[in-house]
Amino acid sequence: MGKTILIVDDEPNIVESLEFLMNREGFDTIVAGDGEEALQALQSQVPDVVLLDVMMQGKDGYEVCRQIRATPDWQQAKVIMLSAKSRDTEIAKGLAVGADAYITKPFSSKELVQQVNKVLGARP
């Protein structure tokens, strides 16, 4: 059974590339344009991995991640944060609210795919 990836970012240009990349790597993808949409998407289907942008209008990535971790039904979803924020403090905060990985933009596609496979493989 194919793994599902939820892509959350408010910039359509990166979403387009991520969606294409993940499809080509054999994942099913769902797209959400902001935090609210992401939470709605989670309610209808819990993905295996959430690629979560941090800086978004309205609910930001930290908030979305916190809610995912606070909802028992969503625990199987792994969260990889993607962010232009690169300070130690911001990375630490991302991991603290429950992200499984934190990748700073710009990132290499190869690394991202590796990271996705890693969090999926590490699943018990």
Add this chain to the structure above:
Amino acid sequence: MTGKKKFIVALAALYAFLGAVTVLLYVVLWTTLAAEEQRAVLRILHGREGIIIFIILAALAAMGLAFEYLYRHYVSAPLRLVEKLGVIVAADSKVRLPQEGPVELRALTAAINQLADERDALKHDVQEKIESAKEAIEEEKNRFAALMSELNQSVIVCNVDGRILLYNNGARRMFRVEAGPARPAGGSLVGLGRSIFGILERSLVAHGLDRLRQRLASGDAHPIAHFVTSAQDGQLIRAQMAPVMHRDHNGTQEVGGYVLTLEDITQHFELENQRDMVLQSLTEGSRSSLASVRAAVENLLEYGDMEPAQRDRFLRIVRDEVETMGARLDKTVNEFADALKVRWPLEDMLGFELVQAAQQRIEQRLSLLTKTEEVDEELWLKVDSYSLLQVVSYLAARLKDEFQVRELRFRLSSAGRLVHLDLIWSGVIIGTETLVAWEMDPLTAGGENSPLTLREVMERHSGEIWFQRDKASHRAYFRLLIPAATAPAAMPPLSLHGGGRPEYYDFDLFRQTEEYSALDDRLLSQLTYTVFDTETTGLDPSAGDEIIQLGAARIVNGRLLRGEVFDCLVDPRRPVAPESLKVHGITDDMLAGRPTIDRVLPDFHTFCEDTVLVGHNAAFDMRFLQMKEGRSGVAFRQPVLDTLLLSTIIHPNQESHRLEAIAERLGVNISGRHTALGDAMVTGEIFLKMLPLLQEKGIRTLREAREAAERNFYAKLQY
């Protein structure tokens, strides 16, 4: 007793004494004679009574004359001398004793005169020394005051109680209060003898003081404390605090006060914020775009077999994102150009002044003629004036030495965020490579060398320089492109009443420690006063008359401070009575639109906080103030002294105690009468003259003055 009376009494006493002695001797002689001998004597005397009386009278007269002579020379003359001596001692030291009378007396007067001469010389010497010492102190004081007022930083010195002993112009400006709806009178929160806690948080200052003491105790000889605080209208202020040491009676050192150096860092802070924002917008924005580009490009490379439509979409993403990044960069540079400026200390300077300075320098050091054409006098530059002047005179020197240029002209014009400074000459054309060579040489001109090169200086200014020709007019010029600055907001000078440098410091306040004695028992000479006066629409506040002008000044440590005044017109919301108009000349038109009394009084209340109010016929003004207590919400509960009542104490026999009459009696010049501030000033001056006269009457403390005034007031009422 006058000299004449004294003399007559003395003469009478002499005669009585001589008569008594003679009679006694004759009586004794008479008793020793036998009866016959007595009879024989009587016989001899019989018939010669006339001669005997004549002889006695003659003898008495002779003795009287001799006595008169002796008295005149040895009693009257010394007495006169003593009086004259009194004049020399007390009044006119130029007077000398006349050389007259007997030899002994002459010798004495000569000696006294000599002594007087010596005393004069000595006095003169001492006076001269005092004068020169005074001059030196005055000069130092002026130098000090000038230094303080020219300082860019704000400096305030306080004693441990937080009373301000010294401040400079900078401090006054930093805490100036704009005349506006909230504070109609304007002015400044800084003033001699005022509390620093009106400006800075009390606990912060106390904490700073504690830290200073701790450091002193731990052996730090020059401790300094820092804190940042925000002032009333949101300014961010960085304060540096250093102690002023004071030696007490036992010789132990302790903190007697502190120096606060204040800096308004609001702008710094905003600039820092801006820099942060630039950095953030550049890094985070660029990262997002770069991520999109990279992801798209990597997809294109990795999955070459994608649909052509998909490939186009990725390519378009790359183009769009790159465009976005370019636009973002442009926007950042435009918006934050100032924040991004190199950190070389560039100062704002009027371009016109820079040109003037350059002209002067070139003419003096290089003897080269200079002229100006089209210099925009409004332009402000952001420059390091010293190195830029070096550049200009360096170029002038090389033009003169290598191309025999005889005259140089300056042009200054605006070019958006930049300024063109042109150095123009006619005739010789130089090659661009010449300028390139010049740019790399150290700046030397008129015997002055600098390690910097022309290029370095231009880079510091983020500027450029190039050579340009004007073929039509056969002229050539160097164009220096330098950054413009925005003209600083004009700072209107704080209004000063009267001329002269305002009183910015009073170190005697160091010795004042208010906590020990209540106001009432403090010496009049030590108190802080607010002298005030009002002009009104009429004379009867209960019939609705209103204040139309309020003027006040402060007296601190026996000085009337002309720099710290309150002066305010008030809209009475009713017409001014014609009789009053005649007195003060304030018309209804002048009052329209002024703040109303309920807005002015809270300000005045702050102005005279912690001081004793002084007014002439103060009861009149106080009644107006008290009528407004309900509406303005401020009550004036401080002690009040009335110069009119004080005058009746000092000069009970004078008929008039009007302000003019008192001023004339006490030798105070009257100027600006019948404005509230003018009258307040006159009141202040006469009050200061009254203080020593009150002291002569044994009135030294506030309590004594108030009680005496009350007594006099009731005494007047009882008439």
